[in-house]
Amino acid sequence: MQELIELLQNPNARWVLIGSILLGFASGLIGSFVLLKKQSLIGDAMAHAALPGICIAYLIYGVKSTPLFLLGAAVSGLIATYLIQAIVNHSRIKTDASIGVVLSVSFGIGIVLLTYITRHSGGNQAGLDDFIFGQAAAMVRSDVQMIAVGSLLIILLTSLLFKEFKISTFDPQYAKGLGLPVKGLNAILMVLVISMVVIGIQMVGVVLMVALLITPPLAARYWTDRLEWMGFISGLIGAVSGLIGTAISTMGDGLPTGPLIVLTASSIFILSLLFGLRKGLLIKVVQRI
Amino acid sequence: MTYGAWIILTGVLVGVTCGITGALLVLRKMAMIADAISHTVLLGIVLAFLVTQSLNGLPMLIGAGAVGILTAILVQWLDSSGVQSGAAIGVVFTSLFALGVVMLSFIGDGVHLDVEHALMGEIAYVPWDTWTYAGINLGPKAVWMLGGVFILNLTIILLFFKEFKVSTFDPQLAASLGIPILFLHYLLMGMVSFSTVASFDSVGAILVVAMLIVPGATAYLLTDHFGWMIALSAIIGALASIIGYGFAVWLDVSIAGSMAVSCGLLFTLAFFLSPKHGVVSKWWKRKSFRKSMATS
Numbered sequence: 001m002q003e004l005i006e007l008l009q010n011p012n013a014r015w016v017l018i019g020s021i022l023l024g025f026a027s028g029l030i031g032s033f034v035l036l037k038k039q040s041l042i043g044d045a046m047a048h049a050a051l052p053g054i055c056i057a058y059l060i061y062g063v064k065s066t067p068l069f070l071l072g073a074a075v076s077g078l079i080a081t082y083l084i085q086a087i088v089n090h091s092r093i094k095t096d097a098s099i100g101v102v103l104s105v106s107f108g109i110g111i112v113l114l115t116y117i118t119r120h121s122g123g124n125q126a127g128l129d130d131f132i133f134g135q136a137a138a139m140v141r142s143d144v145q146m147i148a149v150g151s152l153l154i155i156l157l158t159s160l161l162f163k164e165f166k167i168s169t170f171d172p173q174y175a176k177g178l179g180l181p182v183k184g185l186n187a188i189l190m191v192l193v194i195s196m197v198v199i200g201i202q203m204v205g206v207v208l209m210v211a212l213l214i215t216p217p218l219a220a221r222y223w224t225d226r227l228e229w230m231g232f233i234s235g236l237i238g239a240v241s242g243l244i245g246t247a248i249s250t251m252g253d254g255l256p257t258g259p260l261i262v263l264t265a266s267s268i269f270i271l272s273l274l275f276g277l278r279k280g281l282l283i284k285v286v287q288r289i
Numbered sequence: 290m291t292y293g294a295w296i297i298l299t300g301v302l303v304g305v306t307c308g309i310t311g312a313l314l315v316l317r318k319m320a321m322i323a324d325a326i327s328h329t330v331l332l333g334i335v336l337a338f339l340v341t342q343s344l345n346g347l348p349m350l351i352g353a354g355a356v357g358i359l360t361a362i363l364v365q366w367l368d369s370s371g372v373q374s375g376a377a378i379g380v381v382f383t384s385l386f387a388l389g390v391v392m393l394s395f396i397g398d399g400v401h402l403d404v405e406h407a408l409m410g411e412i413a414y415v416p417w418d419t420w421t422y423a424g425i426n427l428g429p430k431a432v433w434m435l436g437g438v439f440i441l442n443l444t445i446i447l448l449f450f451k452e453f454k455v456s457t458f459d460p461q462l463a464a465s466l467g468i469p470i471l472f473l474h475y476l477l478m479g480m481v482s483f484s485t486v487a488s489f490d491s492v493g494a495i496l497v498v499a500m501l502i503v504p505g506a507t508a509y510l511l512t513d514h515f516g517w518m519i520a521l522s523a524i525i526g527a528l529a530s531i532i533g534y535g536f537a538v539w540l541d542v543s544i545a546g547s548m549a550v551s552c553g554l555l556f557t558l559a560f561f562l563s564p565k566h567g568v569v570s571k572w573w574k575r576k577s578f579r580k581s582m583a584t585s
Binding site: 105266 | 373498505548
């Protein structure tokens, strides 16, 4: 408790906590659509593919600059998504194997580039390996502000387009009939998801980022059947996970942030699975009696 | 044997062991479950270490096998309770992997087991970690472990060759013939766990996914024959290891990483140039077909 109060008195830590709450909320919200569109594992590939993008951005510009890293990550994430689709469309490989190939090979490229940078351009100072598991303690004020602003933008855009996303995801034909640009909406959603992954990797890391997109909406599913509520509850679960995980990580030294956030989210998922009011295990047992 | 030769032998063993298992995974559309297992195996290794306080082969195999099968069971269970399979895989593997990483960071620094090692492996140290029995140096431990798992996996595949084949291509027929489909499923999950834990030291938890899935997918582009596909997948895995080692020495980069990249290169080659299923050959066939239509 003492440590928690000290943590809250530190202005830097306060910023990090605010960032993690917004980040969690945004990813929970947008994750609801990822789940509905059955693209959870594509999100995983996107996150893994961000690593080579970050390394290439560093190799080209030779400086540690978060905006450039994020740009690199976004580009390589987009390429990975395209490749997964292209492999499925142009060969007999099925989606799951295609995701696996793109994910593992791009992570391999990332590791190769990472070791190249550490061994050839002067030591570890780039701090690139923090991107693997996320390290809230290593972030500077401007990084956190970028996370906060980016997450807010994503929350805002998703809320504004919520109805449109909902109709075009559930019933594309009907949406077309209403005159909604379904393809355009899908593209916007995809860009939002990639931005989310890219913003999140600094704190959560490329390996586990996808958990922040999948686990909160899955847990929210056990509390409601309505998409509006699901998005909101999922956002709340994400926010709580972000807050608790980051707080524990900054209190204990050297504990990676990402895994702690993910563990918090997983615990909430297990609780929801057991005690959720919709389709929770306990309710199911009670109803049977 | 020289230092380099040991590394190449280790890499080839990783490629062959993962290759034969991976071919089955790709055919049975279980590539991403394998991805999940290769992550969660880390938890098994950490648990085995906490119980025995050492990095011995056998407890590690048992721990990894148990957690690997637990992963498969959890995914199956969530799947059947209405969670879509991709999300079920995602939530199970991230939870167990995160648990593994957090427990790993609590284990002291003095141990030859840390996060970086778990992710990327350290094949460069393999030749020094040798096994001595009765004063005789028998070579690197990793080679023994990989060799053992390879023989185990090969025996299982040869023993159940027909059963695997039928249940892969025609599950209904397999069920009507009384082939134990569920047993085969978990047997394969066990094989994935063992291959992962044996390769763990050399290539790490995440890059082992490349060795499991990519050679199998490459072989799938090259042949339609079940037996050939398994053999070809092993050969591609071994080849990728050798090419990867060459790259790594040339550019002074991570050996495991460049093994994964070479897998990707071989896959790309097959994707474009495979005689029957390649993009280029399909384009060529379409073009000559059009030409023959035009002339006739």
